[in-house]
Amino acid sequence: MQDNYEALNSPFSIGKVQVKNRFVMAPTTTGAYLAPDGSFSKEGIEYFVRRAQGGMGLVQTGALMTDYKIDEPGALGPSFMATPASRHAFAVSSAALLARLEAYGAKMFIQISAGLGRNSVGSYGPSANPYFGTTDKMNPVLTTEDVREKIKMMVDAARVVQQAGYPGVELHAIHWGYLLDQMASSLTNRRTDEYGGDLRGxxxxxxxxxxxxxESCGDDFAVSVRLGLKAYVRGFNQGSIDGEGEAYRTLEEGVQICRILEEAGVDALDVDTGTYDSFYYACPPTYVRRGYMEELARAAKEAVDIPVICGSRMGDVDADERCIEEGAFDAIAIGRPMLADPDLPKKIAIGRPDKIRPCIACNQGCLLRLFQGLPSGCAVNPLVGRDKDYAPTPALARKSVVVVGGGVAGMEAARTCAMRGHRVTLLEKSDDLGGHLISGGAHDFKGEVRELNLWYQGELEDWGVDVRMGVEATPELVDGLAPDAVILANGSSAVMPPIPGIDHPKTLGCIDALLHEERVGQRVVVVGGGLVGCEISLDLVNKGHDVTIVEALPSILSSGPAVPLPNAMYLRDAFAHHGTPILTSTRISSVTDAGAVVQGPDGVRTLPADTVVIAVGFRPNPSLAPSLRGHGYEVFEIGDERQVGNILTAIWDAYEVAHTI
Ligand SMILES: Cc1cc2nc3c(=O)[nH]c(=O)nc-3n(C[C@H](O)[C@H](O)[C@H](O)COP(=O)(O)O)c2cc1C
Ligand code: SF4
Incomplete structure (x- = not known):
């Protein structure tokens, strides 16, 4: 690790706009920052200001719709351009926002969208194509006049943005399969007018x-374009995990598009990959390697002289520094990691990247919530979108707080209480902090979960939490610490069904399988196709094991907390790619010397196996709460001890309780 990230901290220019460092905020719609009247909401202003305070050089909004005439308002809401009043509200709130951003030396672009096309029901597309997620419902087609009208609405929007004081816009987007992306691709654009035909058309x-x-705003007004360099798409609703069989955009075509955009006068390219059809390359889950974009961005940079901003799973700070030094690209676009830790650029600037709270690429708090129609947030940072109102405040009176359990919920609770000024003692019965972060971070592709565990441990040290390891909490011990409040975060344990052979040497619980890889044989039956079972299976398949998944329900990934679309699509496509057998509506009956005996639609059969991994869920550990009642202090139960969930529910639970004690 370096301590002086000179390249990342050096300025660069997009057209005439000078940016103080190489950090660009990847557009990330939160669903809440633009109010229905077209203005930035109070929360929205705080959200952007918080990222500028954290050192972001170029702040950007997510996509703001410009079309108020043709498409039905979609998931991103109505256009800020809809009425003179909404334009005015946008301008007034922008003045307040920009004045605050200037104090931090941050610049800001607005991302303006031409439309969502087949990604959103009710939107028009270049040709009749099935909406994403359906095969029979087609989008209506834009007439030539409609296309011209949409172009005009984009140009008008840019002018309104300029008049509101912004130095540039980013065009949304020749990426993720949105309208301009569909226009550019021969798979989705089969038009015969001037807007179809060859790539230039x-x-x-x-x-x-x-x-x-x-023409309208002048040359000094910067225009960048969000561009997916490669789509990883085989066809409608079909991703390509290895990039083979590309039917949408190859890298070669992506590079040609870079040249066309440069010729057209674009000032910067903000590059990434994927469409909804290959969502795991659009919003990559943890299974996609951090830094996978490097060689694609290099190819773009070699083709053009304008700045190339490289985004998507960036944030390996040493690699990013090296790439900028080498001229592989000019800046990095940071999306989800800026939700996880808005101080990311500042921490790099001061030479402490180890203090960055890592985004774990889970998509649970951000994308999943957005797709559920909720304001997006972040699993590891409960403050996103309520950056000011929900922020921790100093405690009025210093209390003594005992936290029982050093898993993620316990560590978050201890950290927040200590930050607020309380005296905190954390009791952990094992010799390691982290709880399920240890097993959950054991897969090769869970590096950021391991980093999160280390980050919490560093925080506990920095905030002076009295951590006592190897100490099992009892009512007497807790009473002896004379607490004002006790937070119980005792976690959960894996369920082992009472079937014959559950004690067979071949049988491993999911935690043991994760922590003791050496005990897993070549032929593995994984019982349970929930997220835990599927992630164990993926890791084993990646390492060359022969895995069969057995799931009692009619499909995998259908029990427990909802699995975000990119993650679920990746797992399904990876199993299909590797030919991993998945037996659904099938139950385990027993484990024998021969393997796993299962019962499914075809009757009873034995699946030969060296190891049978049981991943059928978790149940809360026994709680101390009943034996602490009436002892003169408040008692809270949080995380899995209260209700089995995931990292998001554990951290959010813990913060909610700890920020009010
Ligand atoms: C909740 C959420 C909202 C997003 N909204 C937009 C958007 O409005 N416009 C856009 O171009 N990209 C959007 N993205 C994509 C991000 O800019 C980025 O490409 C993606 O998160 C991967 O980069 P990262 O690994 O840095 O997060 C969004 C991503 C998320 C998770
Ligand atoms: S919810 Fe998960 S993926 Fe999204 S920003 Fe937070 S940690 Fe990253």
Whole structure:
């Protein structure tokens, strides 16, 4: 690790706009920062200001819709351009926002969207294509006049943005399969007018928007474009995990698009990958390697002279520094990691990247919530979107707080209480902090979960938490510490069903399988196709084991907390890619010397196995709460001890309780 990230901390320019460092906020819609009247909400302003305080050089909004005439309002809500009043509200709130951002030397672009196309029911597309997630419902088609109208609405929006005081816009987007992306691809654009045909024809809508903005706003007003360099798509609703069989955008075509955009006058390219059809390359879960974008961005940079901003699973700070030094790309776009830790750029600037709270690429708090129609947040940072109102405040009176359990919920509770000024003692009965973060971080692809565990341990030390390891909490011990409040975070244990052979040497609980890889044989039956079972299976398949998944329900990933779409799509496609057998509606009956005896739609059969991994869920550990009642202090139960959940529910639970004690 270096201590002086000179390249990342050096300025660069997008057209005439100078950015103080190489950190660009990847557009990340939270679903809550723009109010229905077109203004930035109070929470929205705080959200952006918080990221500027954290050292972000170029702050960007997520996509703001410009079309108020053709598409039905979709998931991103109505357009800020809809009425003179909404434009005015946008401008007034922008003045307040920009004045605050300036104090931190941050610049801000607005991301303006031409439309969502087949990604959102009710939106128009270049040709009739099935909406994402359906095969029979087709999007209506834009007429030539409609396309011209949409171009005009984008240009008008850029002018409104400029008049509100912003130095530039980012065009949304030739990525994720949105309208301009569909326009650019021969799979989705089969038009015969001037906006179809060869690549230049398919790019015409975008290049006319760029030229229109430059004519209307002048050359000094910066225009960047969000561009997916490679789609990883085989067809509608079909991703390509290895990039083979590409039917949408190859890297070669992506590079040609870079050249066309540069010729059209674009000032910067903000590059990533994927569409909804290959969601795991659009919003990559932890299974996709951090830094996978490097070689793609290099190819773009070699083709153009304008700055290339590289985004998606960035944040390996040493690699990012090296790439910028080498000229592989000019800046990094940081999306989810800026939700997890808004101080990321600042911590790099002061040479302490080890203090960055890592994004674990789980998609639980951000994308999943957005798709559920909730304001997006972050699993590891409960403050996102309520950055000011929900922030920790100093405690009025210093209390003595005892936390029982050093898993993620206990560590979050201890950290928050200690930060607020309480005297905190944390009791952990094992010799290690982390709880399920230890087993849950054991897969090769869970590096950030391991980092999160280390980060919490560093925080406990920094905030002076009295951590007592190897200490089992009893009512007497807790009473002896004379607490004002006790937080119980005793976690959960894996369920082992009472079947014949559950004690067979071949049988391993999921935690043992994760922690003792050496005990897992070549042929493995994983019982339980929930997230835990599927992630164990993926890790084993990646390492060359022969895995069969047995799931009692009719499909995998259908029990427990909802699994975000990119994660679920990756797991399913990875198993299909590797030919991993998945037996659904099938139950384990017993484990024998031969393997796993299962009962399914085809009757009873034995699946030969060297190891049978049981991953059928967790149950809360016994609680001390009943024996602490009436002892003169408050008692809280949090995390899995209260209700089995995931990292998000554990951290959010803990913070909620700890920030009010
Ligand atoms: C909740 C959420 C909302 C997003 N909204 C937008 C958006 O409005 N416009 C856009 O271009 N990308 C959007 N993205 C994509 C991000 O900009 C980024 O490409 C993606 O999160 C992967 O990069 P990361 O690993 O840095 O997060 C969104 C991503 C998330 C998770
Ligand atoms: S919810 Fe998960 S993926 Fe999303 S920002 Fe937070 S840690 Fe990252």
């Amino acid at each position: 398919r790019m015409r809508m975008c290049t006319q928007i760029v030229q229109g903005i430059k």
